[in-house]
Amino acid sequence: MMKTAIEIENLGKKYIISHQGQAQQYVALRDVISDSVKKLVKPKKSMKPQREDFWALRNLSLQIDVGEKLGVIGRNGAGKTTLLKILSRITSPSEGKIKLNGRVSSLLEVGTGFHPELTGRENIYLNGAILGLSRKEIRKKFAEIIEFAEIEKFLDTPVKRYSSGMYVRLAFAVAAHLEPEILLIDEVLAVGDIQFQKKCLDKMGDISREGRTVLFVSHNLTAIEHFCSRCILLQSGNLILDGNVESVIEGYIKDVREGTKDLILADRIDRTGSGKIRAVDFKILDSNHNEVITMKSGEDYYFEIDYLNNSEDNFKNIVVSLDIFDDKNSGLLLFRTNFTNNNLEIKKRTGKIFCKVNNLPLAPGNYHFSIFISSADIEILDYITDICHCVVEGGDFFGTGSSGLPTHCKILHKAEWFIE
Structure with missing residues (x-):
């Protein structure tokens, strides 16, 4: 009989969260004065913070x-x-x-x-x-x-x-x-x-x-x-x-x-960054700019990131990174603007950023994406994972006329072979 190292029975951990009722984030001077006058006429009941388990x-x-x-x-x-x-x-x-x-x-x-x-x-x-x-x-x-x-x-x-x-x-x-x-x-x-x-x-x-x-x-x-x-x-x-x-x-x-298929990217709160720029939508487009949800190995694609500039600033040399992971969360591909000397500048409040990938080097399987956006001085503006799940089907990656590709390896790459 195996000896037990850890025994856990009906374990629970509770935290108390307090919510301040009707708290105001910003208060003008006139509001302070008017509230003081109102209290003289009709004292306001104290707002006790609400507690939640x-x-x-x-x-x-x-x-x-x-x-x-x-x-x-x-x-x-x-x-x-x-x-x-x-x-x-x-x-x-x-x-x-x-x-x-x-x-x-x-x-x-x-x-x-x-x-x-x-x-x-x-x-x-x-x-x-x-x-x-x-x-x-x-x-x-x-x-x-x-x-x-x-x-x-x-x-x-x-x-x-x-x-x-x-x-x-x-x-x-x-x-x-x-x-x-x-x-x-x-x-x-x-x-x-x-x-x-x-x-x-x-x-x-x-x-x-x-x-x-x-x-x-x-x-x-x-x-x-x-x-x-x-x-x-x-x-x-x-x-x-x-x-x-x-x-x-x-x-x-x-x-x-x-859990993620019905979430609108703009509404996602499970993200980090200052929020000065936000990715609000993401699309996969084929070579004819038609939106797709399935890709094929060896085909050309555009990845479209729709952004919202929440600040009044222009951003020069902005860094945008698009990462692709397999269904076990192993990082496979990284596309990043500053690695390829793509100096992007954001001037408008809204716009689209495109990443073109030729000859998609992914084997058939399930994949998902993450987006990272930072300023030139490395201030993180937006970082969000699991933005899109997609399926890659077998395609003619090697130009042999066959779409039968192995699935035990995730990355495909052409190489030259010779014997001396």
């Missing part, structure tokens, strides 16, 4: 065995990070029970776990002490941590001076090398470079093979698929699916498609 997690029950590699997926706000924070004892549950059989080490969002004023060296010892390790035990692992993190030159620098990449490298090295029985990893691995991400995944695999338990939260479904032996899907704080990785990922992809 928000359940970040609700009725969550789960059992995770020793040595399991559990992937946790779901949209932003689904409750993934809240779950890890409760398991890390950073926050307490509002209801339910958790039982942890073993020492827990966690790597959550950048900024968690380290004291910014302490050096890298001091933070290693601090974290080891928090985990209950003696100074001698920490010294045994010290060299391995430094070698893994690749920050030897900055070891005696306060971590507040570290870049986000350096911070994550050290944080992961500490979390993984101090021999926890349970390791909790959040999306922060996305901060590191590709080589370091692979290094981290390999280390997580080593930890699991040693019989320790790993919980891995990520939007990178390919990483989840390659690393995890089991997966759960959270939605609005509830456990929706629990099972083998492939079927849970398939359910998540279906949920995302259904």
